[in-house]
Amino acid sequence: MKTPPPSAVRRNEISPLPPLAEGIGLPWDVAVDDAVEELARAREQYGDTFVVETGRDRYLFTFSPVGVESFYALPEESASKGVADYLMLRRKLPEEIFDGRRTLPGGLFRKGDVAHYLENLQAALETTSAELGTEGTFDVFAVTRRLGHRMGLASWAGPGCAEGDAFERLVVAFDALDGSDAFVHPDAMAAVEASGKADERAALAEITEVVGDSLGRPGGSDLFVRIAEAWAGEPDDVRRQGIAWDVALIHIASMSNLAAALGWSLVDLVEHPEQAARVVAGDQALAERCTLESTRLAQRSIMGRTVMAPVELDDGTTTYTVGPGATIATLLPLTNTSSAPGYEDWQPERWNRSRLADPSALASPALVTAFGHGKHSCPAQPFSLAAMSMAVTHLMNTYELEPGWSSYPVPVPAQIGGVARADGPCPLQYRAR
Ligand code: HEM
Numbered sequence: 001m002k003t004p005p006p007s008a009v010r011r012n013e014i015s016p017l018p019p020l021a022e023g024i025g026l027p028w029d030v031a032v033d034d035a036v037e038e039l040a041r042a043r044e045q046y047g048d049t050f051v052v053e054t055g056r057d058r059y060l061f062t063f064s065p066v067g068v069e070s071f072y073a074l075p076e077e078s079a080s081k082g083v084a085d086y087l088m089l090r091r092k093l094p095e096e097i098f099d100g101r102r103t104l105p106g107g108l109f110r111k112g113d114v115a116h117y118l119e120n121l122q123a124a125l126e127t128t129s130a131e132l133g134t135e136g137t138f139d140v141f142a143v144t145r146r147l148g149h150r151m152g153l154a155s156w157a158g159p160g161c162a163e164g165d166a167f168e169r170l171v172v173a174f175d176a177l178d179g180s181d182a183f184v185h186p187d188a189m190a191a192v193e194a195s196g197k198a199d200e201r202a203a204l205a206e207i208t209e210v211v212g213d214s215l216g217r218p219g220g221s222d223l224f225v226r227i228a229e230a231w232a233g234e235p236d237d238v239r240r241q242g243i244a245w246d247v248a249l250i251h252i253a254s255m256s257n258l259a260a261a262l263g264w265s266l267v268d269l270v271e272h273p274e275q276a277a278r279v280v281a282g283d284q285a286l287a288e289r290c291t292l293e294s295t296r297l298a299q300r301s302i303m304g305r306t307v308m309a310p311v312e313l314d315d316g317t318t319t320y321t322v323g324p325g326a327t328i329a330t331l332l333p334l335t336n337t338s339s340a341p342g343y344e345d346w347q348p349e350r351w352n353r354s355r356l357a358d359p360s361a362l363a364s365p366a367l368v369t370a371f372g373h374g375k376h377s378c379p380a381q382p383f384s385l386a387a388m389s390m391a392v393t394h395l396m397n398t399y400e401l402e403p404g405w406s407s408y409p410v411p412v413p414a415q416i417g418g419v420a421r422a423d424g425p426c427p428l429q430y431r432a433r
Contacts, residue, residue, distance in 0.1 A: 009310035012058045013323035019046040020053065027186040027414045028091065029055035035186070035416035036300060036333045043334060049315045058326045059304075063334055065364035066316030071303070071330050072366055072374035078311040079328055081376045084304035088417065091189040092182040093252070094197050094204060102230040103246045105253035106379055108156070108223065114383045116222060120154035121147075121387050124162070125394045134432040137404055141263040141422050147391065148259035149174060149251075156223045157247050158214025166210050173210070176203035179252040183302070183417025204248060211244035257295075258380075260419040262388045264298040265291040267409060267426065268346055269392055270401050275348060279389075280396050287389035289348035295370040295388075297346060298420045299332040300411060303372070331416075332369065339367040354381060399430035 009015075021042040027035045039061065042050055048064035062071055076082065086098060128147050132138060149171050154162035161170060176199050182189060192200065214220075215228070227246045231239040269276045269290055279287045305328045313320045313328055322328060337344045340361035350356055359365040371378040378384070395401070404427030411420030 009321055009323040011323050012325045013321070014051060014058070014060050014326060015321045016318065018049045018051055018060070018318070018320065020051045021046050024052050025054040026052065026057075026059070027416055028189055029057075031187065032414065034413040036331065037413075039331055040334055049318070049320075060313065060320065060322055060326060060328045062313065062315050062328070062330055064315045064317070065362075065367060066314060068330050068335060069364055069366045070314045071305070071328060072372075072376075074305050074311060074313070074328065076375075078309040079305035079307050079322075081303075081305055083306040083308065084327060087306060088182050088304070089179045089252075090182075091186075092192055092197075092200065093177070093179050094201050097204060097245055097249060100242065101246055101249055102242065103223075103227045103250070105250050108250065109379045109383055113223060114386070117151065117155045117383060118386060118390065120162070120221075121151040121390060122394075124150035124154065125391060127163075129394075129398050132399075132430065135430060137427050137429050140266055140426040140428050141260065144259040144262040144266070144391070145255075146171065148255065148262070151387070152251050152254045155221055156227065156250050158211050158224055158228075158243075159217040159219040161211060161214050166214065169206060169210050173203040173206040174248075174251060174255065176200065177207065177248070177252065178255055180256045180418055184412055184415045184421050186416055187414045204245070207248050208241055208244040211247050212240040215240065215243065254380075257419045258384055258387065260421055261291065261295040261298060261384070262391055263422065263426070264419070265294040265388050265392050266395065266401075266428070267403075268294040268297075269396065270403050270428065271408070272346065276396055279393055282393075284389060284393070286348065287393055288353075288385045289351045291385055291388035291392065292351050292354065292370055293346055293348040295419060296336055296368065298411070299336050299370060300415050300418060300420045301332045302329055302417045303332065304329045335367040336369065339363065343368065354385070398432065400433055402429040404429050 024038060024042045025032070032038045042052070042061075043063055049060070049062045049067055052059040052061060062068060090098075124147055127150060128143065132143075150162050150167065153167060153170055157170065160166050181192075220228070224247070228243050230246070231242040234242060269279060275286060275290055279290065307322050307324050307326045307328065309324060311322050313322060342361075350358070354371070356362075356365060356368060359368070362368060366373050371381040371384075409422040409424070409426045412423045415421060
């Protein structure tokens with residue numbers, strides 16, 4: 001990929017200029033009925049590559065096979081995923097949480113680490129069954145979210161943070177601080193800004209207190225010990241806050257997709273008794289395929305790269321030069337289910353481990369994904385698939401499950417990013433086997 005000389009390209013410039021999607025804005029800036037539908041309509045009208053000007057931002061969207069391949073090959077130095085994520089999350093999270101972090105979510109998935117997280121998940125599943133008792137009705141996404149909190153806090157917060165009063169306080173605080181609100185409820189971000197992020201700052205202070213207090217207790221997960229060691233030797237208040245904010249950012253990253261994807265996996269398995277029976281009988285490989293397939297179908301991710309230095313994007317027809325400040329983007333729900341016949345259906349057998357068994361009907365394998373492609377693809381994929389399949393197997397082994405929904409749950413319409421959240425309750429009746 002050639003890089004044009006910086007002096008020749010103006011800020012936000014896109015040259016040649018592809019069609020401008022007239023009257024289309026993104027849900028942070030304008031009210032939309034359905035953020036994904038809006039961009040699908042723009043694609044129908046303007047083709048696979050078009051520009052959206054929204055608020056103060058300029059997006060170059062691309063959906064063609066070569067365009068999407070070029071997107072995943074963009075170099076981080078000139079088209080940054082890190083900056084795009086930061087600009088998105090900053091709408092919700094207090095800016096100060098990003099300063100000076102010493103242990104980042106990307107460094108969490110060494111082999112030994114994952115085994116510990118899965119042990120914590122097993123314990124969290126047993127606690128979940130104890131909380132649920134023998135029969136009743138639970139909301140799928142509420143239960144998977146609480147499970148994610150318990151497994152995550154046992155894995156990276158301090159001793160005692162995954163139980164009792166400390167756990168309940170952290171659940172309330174993380175639900176208020178949740179960075180994924182930036183893309184699940186983009187329409188609420190103007191109010192967050194107007195409030196000066198008061199609720200979010202109060203939640204961060206609460207997390208700092210609870211995690212800080214855990215430092216006085218013996219024990220702690222391997223990861224927590226590593227997080228704490230990185231702050232050894234600092235004055236007490238700096239160390240306490242540094243550790244708590246590292247834990248907070250890690251936990252927030254873990255909340256983006258995993259609990260929601262697990263929720264859809266459970267919904268789909270309950271809707272497919274034949275595969276559910278095989279999973280209950282112990283078919284671990286099928287369980288992973290099912291969770292991967294549910295994650296693909298529930299994807300609502302906008303994938304963005306903020307241009308830092310002039311860069312070129314080839315969409316197969318035209319090579320565009322894009323100037324700093326613009327965002328190059330694609331949207332998974334517009335390619336994942338419609339790039340070849342049959343991709344709109346739930347068919348777990350299309351996966352062979354984490355790859356498509358037969359991508360030959362696709363103009364490019366890059367058009368379909370659950371965890372991303374290229375060097376930014378999710379480092380948590382193997383862990384997430386193992387965790388989701390362990391969780392669905394446990395819940396379906398412990399309980400007979402009956403859907404309490406009359407039609408298949410639908411995503412929050414304004415959501416643009418991450419795995420879909422259900423728009424409304426999603427009750428599941430359960431009775432111990
Ligand atoms: C089902 C669960 C999950 C799904 C579907 C998922 C999906 C994704 C996707 C699609 C990307 C690529 C985004 C892009 O290219 O712009 C990604 C990247 C990433 N994910 Fe996940 N993720 C999941 C779980 C997790 C968890 C549990 C964590 C950690 C706490 C995590 C941490 C990350 C990080 C750090 C990256 C960025 C990697 C990089 O920039 O090099 N993910 N994830």
